[in-house]
Amino acid sequence: MKVAMAGQRVRRDRGRRALARQVCRAGGLVLAALLGLAPPCAATARADTTPPPAGGPPATVNLQIVGGLAGVTQYTNYEQPFWEKEITERSGGRIKATIRPLDAGGLRAEETLQLMRLGVVPFGSASLSRVSSDDPELNAFDLPVLNPDMGTLRRTVGATRQHLTDYLLQRYDIVLLAVYAYPAQVIFCTKPFSGLDDLAGRKVRTSSVGQAELMAGLGAVPVLLPFAEIVRALKSGVAECAITGTLSGYEIGLPGIATHVHSMAISWGLSFFGANRAAWDAIPPDLQEVIRTGVADLERRVWIQADTDTQRGLACNSGGATCGETIGEMTLVPTSPKDAARRERLLQEVVIPRWILRCGPSCASAWNTYLAPVHGIHADRE
Structure with missing residues (x-):
């Protein structure tokens, strides 16, 4: 097992070096130009800082931001107005920023970590589930059924935030500024079910390796499909159930x-x-504080909205009075004591062991240090 894990890490490191060479050559320049971003190597990554003349006004900076997914509430209602207007107001006009969504301009979500490390993306967002294909340890915070509700999710992130901060800085030269949450992803089915065990034998749309392993553990048949194909798959019978956001x-x-x-x-x-x-260090300390304070407030608002949208989505799907729009007539299946017990067994017997198998002994150690005290589950080293 140790030899296999070492081989996997060598292959990942080779892939990172290959991407670095590719981006730092002409390909990186093309991508940077396409996105309107910074120069393509970490050694040259800098914020566009205008130093003050002697005795003149304080320095100003211009930032290029890669935000979250286009068209969703987090981006349109929070990230975009924050960077296009609010950060300028908070800084007294000394910070100006432009923002593009993560899924625009040909940027692959799986490569975000490496592009940020190289400086092609000086300030950006990365989906932990997408970049975990390159680095499985980053999936620890949002493993399937680890956080069945918002309260548990907050405890998980609170317990692991410093570890994530240190890990990103040491491994990728990335300064962590915020952790964002989207509304909960839940299970929709085209036929009645009363609990998790009823999914056995059904074809279930999933969006990640971890979700697929979870469904297989329930005896279901995982079907890996992009979000855009959910409706077609359910209508055609390619999938009988789907995991996606409530709203x-x-x-x-x-x-x-x-x-x-x-x-x-x-x-x-x-x-x-x-x-x-490098881009962060190029910003004057007083403006770094403006960004940190502002982004922390942005994070707080995003989490509140994620919780609100989770509940609103469930209400709108099932005819709840709090929807405020045209409401659906789905049956809302509550989390029964049987489901809660099944979730615990799935974590212990399927989710965590399979994740450690992909990730290695260091992930088991990290789990036992930061997450075992929160979830009461000890991880065995493979």
């Missing part, structure tokens, strides 16, 4: 296709926002 499921019309929705959160789509260390 996004409502917005794409699942109340007219699915009949039941479970209340337990499977995942939350956690992401982080950070800065390339």
Whole structure:
């Protein structure tokens, strides 16, 4: 096992070096130009800082930001107005920023970590589930069924935040500035079910390796599909159930296709926002503090909205009075004591062991240090 894990890490490191060479040559210049971002190597990554003349006004900076996913509430209502207007107001006009969504301009979410490390993306967001294909340890905070509700998610992130801060800085030269949460991802089905065990034998749309392993552990058949194909898959029978966001499921019309929705959160789509260390160090300390304070407040608002949207999505799908819009008629399946016990067994027997198998002994140590005290589950080294 140790030899296999060492081989996996060698292959990942080779891939990182290959990407570095590719980006730092002409390809990186093309991508940087396409995105309107910074020069493509960490050694040259800098914020666009205008120093003051002698005795003149304080320095100003211009930032290029890669935000979250386009078209969702987090980006349109929070990130975009924060960077395009609020940060300028908070800094008295000394900080100006432009922002592009993560899924615009040909940027692959899986490569965000490396592009931030290299400085191609000086300030950006990264989906932890997407970049965990390159670094499985980053999936620890949002493993399937680890955080069945918002309260548990907050405890998990609180317990691991310093570790994530240190890990990103030491391994990727990224300064962590915020952790964002999207609304909960839950299970929708086109036929009745009363709990997790009823999913056995059903084809379930998943979006990650961890979700697929979870469904297999329940005896279901995981079907890996992108978000855009959920409706077609459920209508055609390619999938009988789907894991997706409570509110996004409502917005794409699942109340007219699915009949039941479970209340337990499977995942939350956690992401982080950070800065390339060289770009961050180029910013005057007083403006660094403005950014840290502002982004911390932005994070607080994003989390409140994620919780609100989770509950609103469930209400809109199942006819709840708090929806405020056209409401669906799905049956809301509550998390029963049987489901809660099943979740614990799945974590102990499937989710955590499979994750450690992909990630290695260091991940087991990190789990036992930071997350075992929160979740009461000890991880065995493979």
